[in-house]
Amino acid sequence: MAKVYIDNKEYEVPEGKNMLEVCLSLGLDLTYFCWHPAMDSVGACRQCAVMAYRDENDTRGRLTMACMMDAVDGARISILDDRSKEFxxxxxxxxxxxxxxxxxxxDEGGECHLQDMTIMSGHNxxxxxxxxxxxxxxxxxxxxxxxxxxCIQCYRCVRFYNDYAGGKDFGVFASxxxxxxxxxxxxxxxxEFSGNLVEVCPTxxxxxxxxxxxxxxxxxxxxxxxxxxxCAVGCNTLSSERYGKIRRTMTRYNGDVNGYFLCDRGRFGYEYVNDEKRLTRVAQKNQTSGLDAFEAIKAHLATKPKMIGIGSPRASLESNFMLRQLVGADNFYLGINKIEAEVVKSVYDVLQNGKVRTPSLGEVENYDTVFVLGEDVTNTAPMIALGLRQASRTLPKEKAFALKIQKWNDAAIREVVQDDKGPFFIATPYATRLEDIATGVHYGNTEDLVNTAMKVAEGIAKGSSAGSDFIKETVEALMASKKPLIVSGSGMMSQDIILAAAKIAESLQDAGKDVGIVYAIPEVNSMGTAMMGNAGALEDAMQRTAEDKNTTAIVLETDLYYRADEASATSFLNNCNHVILLDSMENSTTPMVDYILPSGTFAESDGTCVNNEGRAQRYYQVFKPNNDMLSSWAWLDMMINQTTEARPFDNIVSEMTTALPVFSAIRDLAPDADFRIGxxxxxxxxxxxxxxxxxxxxxxxxxxxPPVDVDSPLSYTMEGYHGNPPSADIPFYWAPGWNSVQSINKYQIEVGGPLHGGNPGVRLIEPNKNGTIQFNGRKDIKGKGQFEVLPSWLIYGSGEMSAQSPAVAKRVPEAVITMSDKTMASKGISEHQLIKISHPKGEIALPVHACSSVPDNVLLVPYGLKNTMGIQFPFNTDLE
Amino acid sequence: MNDTLFHILIIVGVLLGSVTIAAGLIYVERKMLAVWQQRKGPNRVGPFGIFQVLADMVKIFFKEDWIPPFVDKKLFIVAPTIIMLTILMSFAIIPFAPSWVVADLNIGLLFVLAMSSLGAYTIILAGWSSNNKYSLLGGVRGAAQMISYEVFMGLSIMGVVIQTGSFRLTDIVEAQQNIWFVIPQFIGFIIFLIAGVAETHRLPFDLPEAESELIAGFHSEYSGMKFGMFFVGEYLGITLVSALITVLFFGGWLGPAFLPPIIWFLIKMFCFILFFVLLRATLPRPRYDQLMSYGWKLLLPLALLNVLVTGAIVLLNA
Amino acid sequence: MFSSLRSLWMVFLKMFSKRVTIEYPEQKAYLAPRWRGRIVLTRDPDGNERCVACNLCAAVCPTDCISLQATEDENDRRYPDYFRINFSRCIFCGLCEDACPTYAIQLIPDFEMGEYNRQNLVYEKEDLLISGMGKYHGYSYYEQAGVAVGVKPKGGGENELDPVDVRTLLP
Structure with missing residues (x-):
C-alpha cells in the first residue's frame, strides 16, 4: 500500500497503479480519453492533467498527466487546482x-464519454x-x-483494434x-472484435x-x-429493449469472464429475437391457435401418456430440469447427437475428475505459454481467442518489467516488446485466425493431431522429446514455462482430442507447472446439460420411438433438422404419436409437430446457464412480451402441475438444486426475487x-x-433503487455525470478490478487433486474412405440462432468444401466446382474452395450452415 | 282573519321565504362578487343569468348521492340536516313586521342563541363522521370557533337586552322607536357583526372549510344534495344573522310610513347580506391562532366592558 | 382595522369601474406569439420535417407524454417514424420546445383542443406536423450538422471545410 495525497487528503492506495486509476478508484472525477482500464496508459490526450507537488511545502507544483504518474508513496497531486482545471x-x-x-x-448522444468529459471539465x-x-x-x-x-484523435480505436485484438485491416492515416x-x-x-470499437470510442x-x-x-x-x-463462453451482456424489440447488446463487465469486451457474434447476434419468424402464439396443428391449445396439451398429459423429453443445450438449466421432471429422468434425452454428447461429457469428465484446473476466461490472459490443440478458437469461442492474444504478450512484457517499466505504461511496454511473441503453438486441421501470434503451427487430421499431442505429453513426462521440430519446440517451450495453458475443444468432434489435451495438461501438472486447461464446447448450456447426468443422446430417443410408436415427445428448444439428418428427424417426428414443441423460432421442425408452445429466448425468459468453465450464470428476462411467450420452464411447470400460472423462478431453482445436488451452489448465484434494497x-x-x-x-x-416481475428482484419500470445493485443484478451502467459505458468505473471496487460484491457467477466444477484421465487410444470414425471430413467453424454461421440475425447473416459466407491444393490437383477439381460427397446419412453437394493449410487427407465442410445442417462430423468419405 | 289561518300563512311564508332567499343568495353572491371584482358574473342562463340558481339546483339534485364506504353512515347523513333545522327554527322568532312572527317568545333571543349553539353539532358530526383527516381538522376548528364566538355574541347583545329590559324581539324592535340601538350599542353591534360572521363561518372566518388548507374541511366528503344542504344552510345563516342585526340594532321593520314595514325590514336585511358578500370579496382569511386570540383577547373584554358600561348607564338613568 | 375598512370601501367602489371580462367564445383574447398552447412539428425551409428524432423532448417531458421512434430515409436522414403526444397528459410547460435542438417542436397560441373522448387527445405525427416553419424562420439543422444526409455533401455545410484528402503528404 502507498500513501498518496490528493488535494491535501491522505489516501491509502495499492501500489503499482497510476494516478488516474487511483483517482477513479477512489471515486474522484477526473477527465480522460486515451486511457482505458484494459489498455492502460499512453498519455496521448493530455486530458487527465493534474498539478503534481514535490512535497507539502511545494506550492507551485507542475502540470502532470495523472495517467503517466506513478502512485508511489508520498505522491501529492491536486485535481481541483485552478490551473489544472483551466488546462x-x-x-x-x-x-x-x-x-x-x-x-x-x-447514436452516441446521451451515453457519450466526450459529452460527459466536456461537462465535467467545465468547457461550455x-x-x-x-x-x-x-x-x-x-x-x-x-x-x-x-x-x-x-473524431477527437484519442487513438483508442487503433490501440484496441490493432494492439489488443490483433486486427490488421484498420489503422491511422494521414498527419x-x-x-x-x-x-x-x-x-x-x-x-471478430470490431464491435468493441463502439464501446471503446469515447465519442x-x-x-x-x-x-x-x-x-x-x-x-x-x-x-x-x-x-x-x-457460444459456450457465457460472456456477460446487457440486453436492452424498447417497444417490445431488443435494441442492442452491450458488454456487462465481469472481470472473471469477458471483462470489458464482447465478440461480434455476441454483440450483433441478438437480432433473431426480433425476427418475424418468432413463435408468439400457442398453436395446435390444423387448429386455430390460442390458449385453448394449451388446455388440450394439459388434457392430453392428464391421461398419463408414455412420454419422452428432448432437452437442449441452448435452453436454460431450469427448462431442461423441468422437462426432466415432467418426463422422468429415464425418459429424458439430450437433443444432440451421440458424438457431441460424448465429447461434451468427456470435457466435463476431464474438468471434474482430472487434476488440472480450468481457468476463467479472465485468467487466460495471465498464462505465458499456450498450446492450442484441434480447436479453431477464434470461430468457436472468440473471446477465448482474445484472451489468448493477451497471453502471447505475457512473456515479452516481462522484459519490459525487468527494465522497471510500470505495469500500466502501455506505450513504453510496447516500445520494448515490439513484435515479440510469447511461445504459442497451434496444432489444428486448418489454419486459424491465431496464426499471426503463433510461434509454431502444425496441421493434421484427427489421428495425426492425437498422435502429436500424445508425443508432446510423453515428451513432457519423460523430459525429452522425439519427433518433428514442432513437437520438440512445443515440449521445450512448455517445459520452460511457468504458467502453460492448454486449449482444446469440441471443434473436431473428437473425444480423443479432448483426452489427449487433458493428458498434456496432466503431464505438465505432474512436472510441477501451474498449468491450466481450457475447452471450447459447442453451446451456451452444453456444460449444464452434461452436468445433469446420464441422459441419452438424440439417437437413443429415435431408436426408442422407432420401437414404441405410442409415445408423446416433448421437444425443448431443439430443431431436430439442425441436430440430425432430414430422414432421421422426419421418421422420429412421424413415429411419435404426439409431439409438443417448446421453441422460440420457426424452423424445419415447427411445421411437423402437433403442438407449439412459444418459449422466450434469453430476452423473454429467466434462466441459468453453465459455461465451458463450469461457471453458472443467471440471465434475466428483459421485458414481458405482449403475446403468449413464456420461459420454457414456466410452460413445463404448468404442464406438470396442471395449472394456469407457473410457480416463481426461485421455487424451480430450489426444486432443481434439491434434486440435483451438483447444482446446489446455484441457489446463491443471485439474490432471490424478494430481495429489496430498503x-x-x-x-x-x-x-x-x-x-x-x-x-x-x-x-x-x-x-x-406495468407488468410485475415475480421471478427476480428487478422491476419492469423506472421506479426503484437507483444506486449500485448487487453485482449479479446490474441492469445498466450509470452514475451521476457518467452517462457513457465508462461509468463502469463506479461499479468496481477498483478500476479494472472486480465489481462491488464480487464478480457474478459461481464455479460448479473444481478439479480433483488426485484424479487421473484414462485415455485408451483412438476410436473408429464412421464410414470408410480416403478423406476425413471435419467441420470448419464459422463465427458467423455456425451459431444456430445468431446466424438468423440480419447483420450476422450478411457475414455468413457461402458453404464450400475446403480441400488442399494438392487434393484438388490430384482429383482434377477446379475452384468453385460443385462436387458431391457422401456422409453416413446421405450426401451433400457444395462448391469447392482450395486452402493450402488443409492436410491432403482432410476435407472441411462448414458446420451448421443452411445446407450443411444435420451432418454428423467427423466421417470418412471418398472423392470420385 | 282567522288567527290560526294567519299563523299557518306566516309559518309557511317564513319557511318558504327564508329558503327562497337563501337559494337566491347563491345568485346574488356570485353576481355581487363579480361586480366587486370588475367581472360580469353569471350571465349565460337567462337574462343576466338569473336562472343560474335554477340550473345549479337542477344540477345538484341530479348529482349522485354518494356516501363513501369509509364514513360513519348514520351521522354522515344526519349532520347536514342539523344546520338546516336549527337555522330554520331560529327564523321562528324573527318579527318581520308587527305581528308577522311565528312565535313571539319572551325568551326569543335566548332561543336564537341556543339554536346557533346546536349548529356547532353539524360541523363536528360532519367532520368526524367523514373519517378523513381534513374533515376532522375542519370539524375541530369549527367547533372551537363556534363555541368561542358564541360567548361574545351572547354578551354583545346583552347591552340591547339591558336597554330594552326584555328578551322578546318584538319588544326590542318597539324599544327602537326613538333611536336605533346601533347608536347607543355601537360596540355591541360591531362585536355582534364579527361574531355573526364567525358563527356562520363565512369568509374571512371560514377556517373550518378553508379550501386552500383543508380541501373544504368538514364537508370534503359530501356531494350532491347533502352538500347542497350545507350550502343552503350557510346562506340561511347569513340571512338569519342579517335579520337579527336588523332587529337588534337597526329598528327591525320600523321606518317612514311610505313603505310597508315588511319592505323596510327586507331592505335593511339585504344591506347586511350584501355587506357579508363584500366582506368575502375583500378580506383575506386570518390564521387560526389569530382568529382565536382576536376573539378571546380583544372581543371578549370589549363585550364585557360594553355590558358593564351599558349596565352602569341604565342604573344611573334609573 | 382601518386598512380592512379602507379595503372594503375600495372594493365597494369597484362596483362602478369598467368590467374586465372578455366574453369568450364571442370575444377572443389576445394571445402572445410565445404563448404556450398546442404543440406542432414544423418543417425546415426546404419543406422537410425538421424533427431529427433526437428524443430530447421526450426525455425532458415531465409527464412523459411524448414518444417517438427514429428511422432513416434512403439518404440516412433521420426523422421520426412516428411521433405521438398524449395531450391528455401534457401540461404545456414548453420544456420540449426549450430542449429541441432543431426548432422542430414548437408551442403555438392555440388552446382550443377540448374533446369529449380522451382518446382523441392522442395526437400522431400527421396531426402535429404543419407545413410551415412556425416561429423560427430559416433554420435548417442538417445544414449545420456534420452528417451528410442528402441535404449537402460532406464538407458542404455552413462553417465546414472540404473533406480532408487522407492520402496527401503535404503538411
Whole structure:
C-alpha cells in the first residue's frame, strides 16, 4: 500500500497503479480519453492533467498527466487546482474545435464519454469561429457505422483494434489535422472484435449499426443483465429493449469472464429475437391457435401418456430440469447427437475428475505459454481467442518489467516488446485466425493431431522429446514455462482430442507447472446439460420411438433438422404419436409437430446457464412480451402441475438444486426475487425513461398497470433503487455525470478490478487433486474412405440462432468444401466446382474452395450452415 | 282573519321565504362578487343569468348521492340536516313586521342563541363522521370557533337586552322607536357583526372549510344534495344573522310610513347580506391562532366592558 | 382595522369601474406569439420535417407524454417514424420546445383542443406536423450538422471545410 495525497487528503492506495486509476478508484472525477482500464496508459490526450507537488511545502507544483504518474508513496497531486482545471477545459476546447454539431443525430448522444468529459471539465462555449475539418466516411460493413467528423484523435480505436485484438485491416492515416482512423480501403472490418470499437470510442465515430436501424437513446432502454447465448463462453451482456424489440447488446463487465469486451457474434447476434419468424402464439396443428391449445396439451398429459423429453443445450438449466421432471429422468434425452454428447461429457469428465484446473476466461490472459490443440478458437469461442492474444504478450512484457517499466505504461511496454511473441503453438486441421501470434503451427487430421499431442505429453513426462521440430519446440517451450495453458475443444468432434489435451495438461501438472486447461464446447448450456447426468443422446430417443410408436415427445428448444439428418428427424417426428414443441423460432421442425408452445429466448425468459468453465450464470428476462411467450420452464411447470400460472423462478431453482445436488451452489448465484434494497426493487429502466404515458396511447389512452416481475428482484419500470445493485443484478451502467459505458468505473471496487460484491457467477466444477484421465487410444470414425471430413467453424454461421440475425447473416459466407491444393490437383477439381460427397446419412453437394493449410487427407465442410445442417462430423468419405 | 289561518300563512311564508332567499343568495353572491371584482358574473342562463340558481339546483339534485364506504353512515347523513333545522327554527322568532312572527317568545333571543349553539353539532358530526383527516381538522376548528364566538355574541347583545329590559324581539324592535340601538350599542353591534360572521363561518372566518388548507374541511366528503344542504344552510345563516342585526340594532321593520314595514325590514336585511358578500370579496382569511386570540383577547373584554358600561348607564338613568 | 375598512370601501367602489371580462367564445383574447398552447412539428425551409428524432423532448417531458421512434430515409436522414403526444397528459410547460435542438417542436397560441373522448387527445405525427416553419424562420439543422444526409455533401455545410484528402503528404 502507498500513501498518496490528493488535494491535501491522505489516501491509502495499492501500489503499482497510476494516478488516474487511483483517482477513479477512489471515486474522484477526473477527465480522460486515451486511457482505458484494459489498455492502460499512453498519455496521448493530455486530458487527465493534474498539478503534481514535490512535497507539502511545494506550492507551485507542475502540470502532470495523472495517467503517466506513478502512485508511489508520498505522491501529492491536486485535481481541483485552478490551473489544472483551466488546462483541462482548454484542452477539451481544442479537441472540440472540429467536433460537429451532431449530437441530436448521433447514436452516441446521451451515453457519450466526450459529452460527459466536456461537462465535467467545465468547457461550455465554443469560441472557435473558423471552419471545421471534415472527413469522408467509410462503409465498414454490417456491424459498425463510421462518422469520422466526430473524431477527437484519442487513438483508442487503433490501440484496441490493432494492439489488443490483433486486427490488421484498420489503422491511422494521414498527419496533423487530417488524421484519419479507418481502413485503407472501404470494406468490412475483418476483426471478430470490431464491435468493441463502439464501446471503446469515447465519442460517436464508431457506432452500432444494428442499433442504428431501430435507434433508441440509452435512457429509453429497458435493460436487464443477461448472458450471451451465442457460444459456450457465457460472456456477460446487457440486453436492452424498447417497444417490445431488443435494441442492442452491450458488454456487462465481469472481470472473471469477458471483462470489458464482447465478440461480434455476441454483440450483433441478438437480432433473431426480433425476427418475424418468432413463435408468439400457442398453436395446435390444423387448429386455430390460442390458449385453448394449451388446455388440450394439459388434457392430453392428464391421461398419463408414455412420454419422452428432448432437452437442449441452448435452453436454460431450469427448462431442461423441468422437462426432466415432467418426463422422468429415464425418459429424458439430450437433443444432440451421440458424438457431441460424448465429447461434451468427456470435457466435463476431464474438468471434474482430472487434476488440472480450468481457468476463467479472465485468467487466460495471465498464462505465458499456450498450446492450442484441434480447436479453431477464434470461430468457436472468440473471446477465448482474445484472451489468448493477451497471453502471447505475457512473456515479452516481462522484459519490459525487468527494465522497471510500470505495469500500466502501455506505450513504453510496447516500445520494448515490439513484435515479440510469447511461445504459442497451434496444432489444428486448418489454419486459424491465431496464426499471426503463433510461434509454431502444425496441421493434421484427427489421428495425426492425437498422435502429436500424445508425443508432446510423453515428451513432457519423460523430459525429452522425439519427433518433428514442432513437437520438440512445443515440449521445450512448455517445459520452460511457468504458467502453460492448454486449449482444446469440441471443434473436431473428437473425444480423443479432448483426452489427449487433458493428458498434456496432466503431464505438465505432474512436472510441477501451474498449468491450466481450457475447452471450447459447442453451446451456451452444453456444460449444464452434461452436468445433469446420464441422459441419452438424440439417437437413443429415435431408436426408442422407432420401437414404441405410442409415445408423446416433448421437444425443448431443439430443431431436430439442425441436430440430425432430414430422414432421421422426419421418421422420429412421424413415429411419435404426439409431439409438443417448446421453441422460440420457426424452423424445419415447427411445421411437423402437433403442438407449439412459444418459449422466450434469453430476452423473454429467466434462466441459468453453465459455461465451458463450469461457471453458472443467471440471465434475466428483459421485458414481458405482449403475446403468449413464456420461459420454457414456466410452460413445463404448468404442464406438470396442471395449472394456469407457473410457480416463481426461485421455487424451480430450489426444486432443481434439491434434486440435483451438483447444482446446489446455484441457489446463491443471485439474490432471490424478494430481495429489496430498503423496500425497493431494482429498476430495469433508467430514471430518465421517457414516453411512459404516450408510447401505448395509440392503443388506449388509459395507461395499463406495468407488468410485475415475480421471478427476480428487478422491476419492469423506472421506479426503484437507483444506486449500485448487487453485482449479479446490474441492469445498466450509470452514475451521476457518467452517462457513457465508462461509468463502469463506479461499479468496481477498483478500476479494472472486480465489481462491488464480487464478480457474478459461481464455479460448479473444481478439479480433483488426485484424479487421473484414462485415455485408451483412438476410436473408429464412421464410414470408410480416403478423406476425413471435419467441420470448419464459422463465427458467423455456425451459431444456430445468431446466424438468423440480419447483420450476422450478411457475414455468413457461402458453404464450400475446403480441400488442399494438392487434393484438388490430384482429383482434377477446379475452384468453385460443385462436387458431391457422401456422409453416413446421405450426401451433400457444395462448391469447392482450395486452402493450402488443409492436410491432403482432410476435407472441411462448414458446420451448421443452411445446407450443411444435420451432418454428423467427423466421417470418412471418398472423392470420385 | 282567522288567527290560526294567519299563523299557518306566516309559518309557511317564513319557511318558504327564508329558503327562497337563501337559494337566491347563491345568485346574488356570485353576481355581487363579480361586480366587486370588475367581472360580469353569471350571465349565460337567462337574462343576466338569473336562472343560474335554477340550473345549479337542477344540477345538484341530479348529482349522485354518494356516501363513501369509509364514513360513519348514520351521522354522515344526519349532520347536514342539523344546520338546516336549527337555522330554520331560529327564523321562528324573527318579527318581520308587527305581528308577522311565528312565535313571539319572551325568551326569543335566548332561543336564537341556543339554536346557533346546536349548529356547532353539524360541523363536528360532519367532520368526524367523514373519517378523513381534513374533515376532522375542519370539524375541530369549527367547533372551537363556534363555541368561542358564541360567548361574545351572547354578551354583545346583552347591552340591547339591558336597554330594552326584555328578551322578546318584538319588544326590542318597539324599544327602537326613538333611536336605533346601533347608536347607543355601537360596540355591541360591531362585536355582534364579527361574531355573526364567525358563527356562520363565512369568509374571512371560514377556517373550518378553508379550501386552500383543508380541501373544504368538514364537508370534503359530501356531494350532491347533502352538500347542497350545507350550502343552503350557510346562506340561511347569513340571512338569519342579517335579520337579527336588523332587529337588534337597526329598528327591525320600523321606518317612514311610505313603505310597508315588511319592505323596510327586507331592505335593511339585504344591506347586511350584501355587506357579508363584500366582506368575502375583500378580506383575506386570518390564521387560526389569530382568529382565536382576536376573539378571546380583544372581543371578549370589549363585550364585557360594553355590558358593564351599558349596565352602569341604565342604573344611573334609573 | 382601518386598512380592512379602507379595503372594503375600495372594493365597494369597484362596483362602478369598467368590467374586465372578455366574453369568450364571442370575444377572443389576445394571445402572445410565445404563448404556450398546442404543440406542432414544423418543417425546415426546404419543406422537410425538421424533427431529427433526437428524443430530447421526450426525455425532458415531465409527464412523459411524448414518444417517438427514429428511422432513416434512403439518404440516412433521420426523422421520426412516428411521433405521438398524449395531450391528455401534457401540461404545456414548453420544456420540449426549450430542449429541441432543431426548432422542430414548437408551442403555438392555440388552446382550443377540448374533446369529449380522451382518446382523441392522442395526437400522431400527421396531426402535429404543419407545413410551415412556425416561429423560427430559416433554420435548417442538417445544414449545420456534420452528417451528410442528402441535404449537402460532406464538407458542404455552413462553417465546414472540404473533406480532408487522407492520402496527401503535404503538411
Amino acid at each position: 483541462r477545459a482548454e484542452n477539451i476546447e481544442s479537441l472540440m474545435i472540429n467536433h460537429p454539431h451532431d449530437c441530436a443525430v448521433c 462555449y465554443r469560441r472557435y469561429r473558423f471552419k471545421k475539418r471534415t472527413h469522408v466516411n467509410q462503409d465498414l460493413g454490417p456491424f459498425v457505422k463510421h462518422e469520422m467528423n466526430r 496533423s489535422g487530417r488524421v484519419f482512423f479507418g481502413r485503407s480501403e472501404e470494406g468490412t472490418l475483418e476483426s 460517436g465515430v464508431f457506432t452500432d449499426k444494428t442499433l442504428h436501424k431501430h435507434y433508441t437513446r440509452k435512457w429509453d432502454l429497458t435493460s436487464a443483465p443477461s448472458v450471451c447465448q451465442q 423496500t425497493q426493487k431494482i429498476p430495469r429502466q433508467t430514471h430518465r425513461f421517457s414516453g411512459r404515458t404516450s408510447s401505448a396511447a395509440n392503443i388506449s389512452v388509459h395507461e395499463e398497470k
